[in-house]
Amino acid sequence: MSTMSELHAEHEEHHHAPRGLMRWVLTTNHKDIGSMYLWFSFTMFIVGGAMAMVIRAELFQPGLQLVDPNFFNQMTTVHGLIMVFGAVMPAFTGLANWLIPMMIGAPDMALPRMNNWSFWILPFAFSMLLASLFMEGGGPNFGWTFYAPLSTKYSPDSTALFVFAIHIMGISSIMGAINVIVTIMNLRAPGMTYMKLPLFVWTWFITAFLLIAVMPVLAGAVTMVLTDKYFGTSFFDAAGGGDPVLFQHIFWFFGHPEVYIMILPSFGIISAIIPAFSRKKLFGYSSMVYATASIAGLSFLVWAHHMFTTGMPVQAELFFMYCTMLISVPTGVKVFNWVATMWRGSITFETPMLFAIAFIVLFTIGGFSGLMLAITPVDFQYHDTYFVVAHFHYVLVTGAVFSIMAAAYYWLPKWTGKMYDEGLGRLHFWCSLISVNVLFFPMHFLGLSGMPRRIPDYALQFADVNAIVSIGGFAFGLSQFIFLYMVIKCIRSGEPAPAKPWEGSEGLEWDALPSPAPYHSFSTPPEVK
Amino acid sequence: MSFNLRPGVTAISEQVYDLHMTIFYICCVIGILVFSAMFWAIFHHRKSKGAVPAQFHESTKVEIIWTIIPFLILIGMAIPATKTLLAMEDPSDADLTIQVTGSQWKWHYKYFEHDLEFYSVLASDMEQVKGKLKKRDNYLLEVDHPLVLPVGKKVRFLMTSEDVIHSWWVPDFAVKKDANPGFINEAWTRIDKPGIYRGQCAELCGKDHGFMPIVVIAKPEDEYASWLAEQEAAYLAKQAAEQELVAMTMDQAELMELGEKVYLKSCAACHQPNGEGLPGVFPALKDSPIATGAVSQHIDVVVNGVPGTAMQAFGKQLGLKELAAVISYERNAWGNDTGDLVQAKDVVAVQNAAQ
Numbered sequence: 045m046s047t048m049s050e051l052h053a054e055h056e057e058h059h060h061a062p063r064g065l066m067r068w069v070l071t072t073n074h075k076d077i078g079s080m081y082l083w084f085s086f087t088m089f090i091v092g093g094a095m096a097m098v099i100r101a102e103l104f105q106p107g108l109q110l111v112d113p114n115f116f117n118q119m120t121t122v123h124g125l126i127m128v129f130g131a132v133m134p135a136f137t138g139l140a141n142w143l144i145p146m147m148i149g150a151p152d153m154a155l156p157r158m159n160n161w162s163f164w165i166l167p168f169a170f171s172m173l174l175a176s177l178f179m180e181g182g183g184p185n186f187g188w189t190f191y192a193p194l195s196t197k198y199s200p201d202s203t204a205l206f207v208f209a210i211h212i213m214g215i216s217s218i219m220g221a222i223n224v225i226v227t228i229m230n231l232r233a234p235g236m237t238y239m240k241l242p243l244f245v246w247t248w249f250i251t252a253f254l255l256i257a258v259m260p261v262l263a264g265a266v267t268m269v270l271t272d273k274y275f276g277t278s279f280f281d282a283a284g285g286g287d288p289v290l291f292q293h294i295f296w297f298f299g300h301p302e303v304y305i306m307i308l309p310s311f312g313i314i315s316a317i318i319p320a321f322s323r324k325k326l327f328g329y330s331s332m333v334y335a336t337a338s339i340a341g342l343s344f345l346v347w348a349h350h351m352f353t354t355g356m357p358v359q360a361e362l363f364f365m366y367c368t369m370l371i372s373v374p375t376g377v378k379v380f381n382w383v384a385t386m387w388r389g390s391i392t393f394e395t396p397m398l399f400a401i402a403f404i405v406l407f408t409i410g411g412f413s414g415l416m417l418a419i420t421p422v423d424f425q426y427h428d429t430y431f432v433v434a435h436f437h438y439v440l441v442t443g444a445v446f447s448i449m450a451a452a453y454y455w456l457p458k459w460t461g462k463m464y465d466e467g468l469g470r471l472h473f474w475c476s477l478i479s480v481n482v483l484f485f486p487m488h489f490l491g492l493s494g495m496p497r498r499i500p501d502y503a504l505q506f507a508d509v510n511a512i513v514s515i516g517g518f519a520f521g522l523s524q525f526i527f528l529y530m531v532i533k534c535i536r537s538g539e540p541a542p543a544k545p546w547e548g549s550e551g552l553e554w555d556a557l558p559s560p561a562p563y564h565s566f567s568t569p570p571e572v573k
Numbered sequence: 574m575s576f577n578l579r580p581g582v583t584a585i586s587e588q589v590y591d592l593h594m595t596i597f598y599i600c601c602v603i604g605i606l607v608f609s610a611m612f613w614a615i616f617h618h619r620k621s622k623g624a625v626p627a628q629f630h631e632s633t634k635v636e637i638i639w640t641i642i643p644f645l646i647l648i649g650m651a652i653p654a655t656k657t658l659l660a661m662e663d664p665s666d667a668d669l670t671i672q673v674t675g676s677q678w679k680w681h682y683k684y685f686e687h688d689l690e691f692y693s694v695l696a697s698d699m700e701q702v703k704g705k706l707k708k709r710d711n712y713l714l715e716v717d718h719p720l721v722l723p724v725g726k727k728v729r730f731l732m733t734s735e736d737v738i739h740s741w742w743v744p745d746f747a748v749k750k751d752a753n754p755g756f757i758n759e760a761w762t763r764i765d766k767p768g769i770y771r772g773q774c775a776e777l778c779g780k781d782h783g784f785m786p787i788v789v790i791a792k793p794e795d796e797y798a799s800w801l802a803e804q805e806a807a808y809l810a811k812q813a814a815e816q817e818l819v820a821m822t823m824d825q826a827e828l829m830e831l832g833e834k835v836y837l838k839s840c841a842a843c844h845q846p847n848g849e850g851l852p853g854v855f856p857a858l859k860d861s862p863i864a865t866g867a868v869s870q871h872i873d874v875v876v877n878g879v880p881g882t883a884m885q886a887f888g889k890q891l892g893l894k895e896l897a898a899v900i901s902y903e904r905n906a907w908g909n910d911t912g913d914l915v916q917a918k919d920v921v922a923v924q925n926a927a928q
């Protein structure tokens with residue numbers, strides 16, 4: 045943090061802001077809060093990654109070597125929770141905080157005091173979640189999906205902590221989302237009509253509505269788990285008139301839109317970077333907006349595709365299959381548009397562009413496996429195997445996380461006023477790209493040949509592929525420290541960056557603000573023509 | 574290891590395999606087209622080659638085309654998928670019915686039309702898991718009592734669970750169905766080829782989720798019939814023998830020896846071999862109020878389980894002799910020296926009291 049305070053020290057002079065630690069605790073500035081979100085997210089990425097390494101170390105060989113099965117389940121659960129709620133979502137919120145005001149010509153977010161709160165409750169939520177690992181009985185061990193009755197009747201005592209942690213994360217997300225919506229609706233510079241909003245702003249706008257719609261559903265689900273476990277209700281207990289499958293319906297009604305919450309902002313990022321390094325306008329701006337909106341809309345109709353094996357009426361299975369397949373149409377439109385943007389451009393390959401190109405290819409592979417999973421009769425074979433693990437890591441890691449990396453490289457000069465080391469950036473990219481595919485691609489094979497997910501030990505036939513996967517995992521984990529080093533080096537000793545370091549980039553943040561951007565982005569709103 | 578789905582041994586599993594390959598090839602073709610266009614652009618439209626950016630950034634015609642064509646492809650996929658799904662979800666007119674009950678962490682099979690039911694538990698022991706013993710070929714995919722089914726008959730499965738959600742999955746049949754506590758799910762299969770087919774539980778069901786395999790032996794009809802007759806006779810004989818046991822008395826050495834065996838097989842997974850349990854997860858038996866308190870209460874817990882906890886009822890799974898032995902063992906091992914010896918008749922007394 046000290047490096048960050050140096051960074052902004054020169055601006056503080058004019059604002060009588062508190063110094064030292066209190067500056068960060070009390071800040072209402074969108075840039076400070078954005079930075080804190082991003083650092084928090086990176087910390088969680090490393091913590092969650094360390095847990096993934098525990099999982100991969102245990103799975104390196106058949107048999108149990110390092111951890112007992114109960115702890116293994118805690119690791120998968122907390123890894124999933126941390127990556128979803130601690131790494132990806134806060135990273136996007138951090139980007140939103142930094143970029144939305146700069147992109148729409150606003151001085152700050154609309155509700156700065158709430159912004160401060162929505163960040164600062166997060167560390168408490170995650171401390172609670174992590175502390176529960178050290179309780180007697182251990183932390184949550186029922187998967188990030190916490191299906192009842194495993195989570196209601198058979199869970200450790202720390203479940204109460206888990207529930208409260210989720211509540212707090214949910215409140216934080218909702219506050220963040222409200223802030224985004226209010227900012228976009230009210231603080232646009234004169235002339236910045238909706239159809240002129242940069243796509244990152246558009247995708248976040250839509251994401252924010254998704255968040256507000258589904259986080260209360262999650263809150264409801266965890267609350268019901270809480271009362272079932274501790275207060276004698278039986279929402280999910282057949283013996284008391286409840287239904288465990290009801291839990292899954294509620295969970296996935298939240299959970300499916302949630303996975304789009306983790307990918308829509310990526311679409312916005314990629315739609316900024318691809319045109320910039322192709323030196324050509326984004327192809328099909330308006331169809332991009334409509335595609336995003338239709339993906340968001342469809343995401344509410346497909347939740348039960350996670351539950352084909354629970355025993356649904358065949359009509360319901362057909363309905364959910366068709367709707368799920370439909371999502372690939374707008375998603376395809378996006379991919380085609382990006383490719384059309386690159387077509388006949390004048391392309392260069394700086395690190396953000398490398399990550400963006402990798403995003404398109406690898407996310408599309410994740411999309412293909414998603415389409416395969418949508419086909420209900422075949423999903424029976426894929427469901428709950430490593431094929432699914434491969435699928436969602438392609439969309440979450442080489443999708444969401446790669447886009448976040450791309451964004452970090454792309455806007456780092458604007459944030460810090462300094463250029464990052466391009467050589468390190470490329471090194472980070474190539475190490476990540478190769479290792480991430482060694483890590484996740486063979487998981488498809490494991491799943492197809494019958495390895496269930498969430499198991500601490502496996503049959504001998506899976507041994508070789510698991511060893512390769514684990515090696516990929518350690519390599520990917522280590523590669524991320526190059527990124528950390530690159531960021532620190534950039535902040536400390538990067539070359540000064542011009543206002544517009546990328547030849548082809550467009551937008552208010554490049555054209556109307558210097559690098560680094562001033563503490564309060566636009567004190568007078570720019571005119572948008 | 575095969576690197577792809579296997580076609581399996583049923584008509585349905587073959588359809589599923591074909592569907593999988595069809596979709597996979599379609600994805601490959603689309604992928605090749607899109608990625609080649611992209612890599613063409615990467616190679617030919619790069620700045621270092623002097624490429625000058627074009628000015629187009631919209632074309633309603635193109636955008637409509639690449640909305641409609643994928644839509645048509647999807648319809649082409651949906652038709653065979655719908656056919657297969659409808660066939661899969663039709664369990665009517667079955668020749669025999671098996672009730673499959675999952676619990677932490679074993680399967681219970683009941684032949685609906687016959688006097689036969691049994692538990693099926695992992696056969697690889699902890700020594701193999703811990704790496705102290707060489708792992709056998711079917712490590713983690715072997716059970717003590719496989720399910721035996723006839724070839725060529727439509728077998729209907731009724732799935733349910735006693736505690737959490739499990740999922741019964743045999744890849745070669747393309748059958749995967751959740752076993753939900755308090756509800757019954759249906760699935761079916763008709764196996765074409767005799768053989769041994771292996772699967773695993775496919776829903777996170779707690780600590781030993783990875784140790785819940787499924788083994789099905791498919792036998793030709795006549796072999797199946799004689800197997801069934803044999804098993805039924807043995808099952809009835811065992812029940813009769815149980816009745817005689819009530820009159821017998823076992824001595825301490827016998828109780829402790831058998832008790833330890835049963836304990837390690839059925840109880841140690843949760844309460845641990847040293848009886849100390851897992852703090853906060855599974856209670857200790859060493860010095861516990863139950864294992865050192867009233868005998869009848871101890872018997873009740875083992876026979877009927879503790880509703881709402883992971884402690885299940887062992888009354889059906891274990892024989893009277895085994896129950897008596899394991900309870901005696903728990904009351905006298907690890908320094909619990911209560912000196913209580915439990916006999917089959919004590920167990921029966923508790924069972925009768927519950928009825």
Ligand code: HEM
Nearest residue numbers: 096099120121124127132187188189433440497498499517
């Ligand atoms: C270093 C990179 C990573 C590795 C090696 C890794 C590995 C794993 C493994 C082995 C599992 C367990 C799969 C199972 O048995 O079901 C898992 C689960 C999961 N991972 Fe990752 N992962 C990584 C990064 C990520 C990231 C960045 C995200 C999210 C953006 C993520 C999200 C998840 C989720 C949601 C689960 C499911 C947890 C559950 O089953 O409850 N992972 N990961």
Ligand SMILES: [Cu+2]
Nearest residue numbers: 739774778785
């Ligand atoms: Cu299970």
